[in-house]
Amino acid sequence: MTSLLKRNISSVIVRPVQYRDMEGIERLNQESFAPVTEDTKGSQNAIGQMQWLRQWYGVLKFLSWFPNPLQYMFFAFVAEQGRDLLGMVQVSPFNNTRSTWRIDRVMLDRGADKLGIGSQVLRHCFETILEARTWILEVNINDTEALALYRHNGFQRLAEMTYWELSPEQLKDLSQSEPDLPNLLPVSNADAQLLCQLDTASMPPLVRQVFDRNKSDFKTSLFSGISDAVKQWMSKTEVVSGYVFEPQRKAAIGHFQLTLDRKGKQPHFATLTVHPAYTWLYPELLSQLARVAVDFPPQVMQLASADYQSEREEYLEQIGAKRISHTLVMSRSVWHKLRESKLVSLEGIQWQEMLQGLQPARKPIPGGMSWGQPVQLPQPSDKKGKNSSGKESVNFSCNVPNLEPICNPDSSETPKE
DSSP states (O other): OHHHHHHHHHTOEEEEOOGGGHHHHHHHHHHSSOOSSOSHHHHHHHHHHHHHHHHTHHHHHHHTTSOSTTTTTTEEEEEEETTEEEEEEEEEESSTTOSEEEEEEEEEOTTSOHHHHHHHHHHHHHHHOTTOSEEEEEEETTOHHHHHHHHHTTOEEEEEEEEEEEOHHHHHHHTTSOOOOTTEEOOOGGGHHHHHHHHHHTSOHHHHHHHOOOGGGGOOOHHHHHHHHHHHHHHTEEEEEEEEEETTTTEEEEEEEEEEESSSSSOEEEEEEEOTTOTTHHHHHHHHHHHHHTTSSOOOEEEEEETTOHHHHHHHHHTTOEEEEEEEEEEEEOSSOTTTSOOOOSTTOOHHHHTGGGSOSSOOOOOSOOOOSOOOOOOOBOTTSBBTTSSBOOOOOOOOTTOHHHHOTTOOOOOOO
16 A cells, blocks of 8 residues: 555656646635635635636736746646646745745645645755745644644744734724824835834844845835736725834834725735834824725725734734634745755765875975074174174074085185085
8 A cells, every 4th residue: 555655646747837727726726725714705715816817827927937026926836647636836935035935825636645745746846946945834723734744844833823803893993093103104115224124123033034034025116016006906906005213213113004995895904013112003003004994995904913923912802803813834944955865875985086186196205404403593783793682693504404605604615606
């Protein structure tokens, strides 16, 4: 049974996704691991996203041929055995330098060996995308099969995320209070350095090292701005962002970005970043978000909090926010690929052939120079032959053969020509 399983796994081919795989991917979408959000809206959004990818596959494939912000919008690999599609993995770069990559989703066939097929597609990503030093993913904490797969492939816990939901009635109550934000400014590319410093200070050192963000991650290029505008026009959404500036320290202490649905069919989603030393900003920023959201069709607002943001979770519990999902952020480093590399024995290496350049070309010839007493240099003397201390100058001689007439200054003989 074990040999049959190994033979079946070895016959699986992992390759880039093609258009003929879209029907199989839609089937795998219903049999894959549990979605990040535990409600039915999450699964419906995933099905709608797959239908949208199938419709725009040709455009996305063309955009993947040259550098652009949409180059990795659908970058995936599939595991195929014969004509059966057994699994799919979708990945994307997490930062602009592409030193950290993210596993967006893993879909596996219900009847296949999920641990074996899943490990094979994941390791194919690790070996193919060489520029990735770190991999991260987010998985539902109740999805035991996915957790077993990721831990089997070296992923470890990085942080825990909790997703909250505020009802329209709660947003209306929060909007009644006037937020105390005298230095609230709009976001532009000139503020990228301030936002990068705020993002760095708001997370622990390990998370900061894994995310590896820099100033370019908070800038918007011309092509990105155009693509975001087109995306907002097609999805009928609007994005509002701002940050709080501290004039004394000349630093950003709070930042928010709110994605609003103008049709009222999708929930609003907010991202919030607050400096750990200014936790009093949570009520003020949430009041500002509520005042912006009440001008749009009534809909719930979702936002996330990490386990290292205890003040945010306490405030959300205080105002009665609802927990809708609990996920686990995991990371894996591929800087030292020990598990992927094969052990090489040092016994079979021909050291003489490898070190030919370090061997001497001929035998060394012994020299004829012998060193005696250490040479004593003369001290500076005056015109009478005495040095500055009043003593006579000290003569010195070399013990080198055949050079005594040259090295002895007291010798009256002149060297023979």
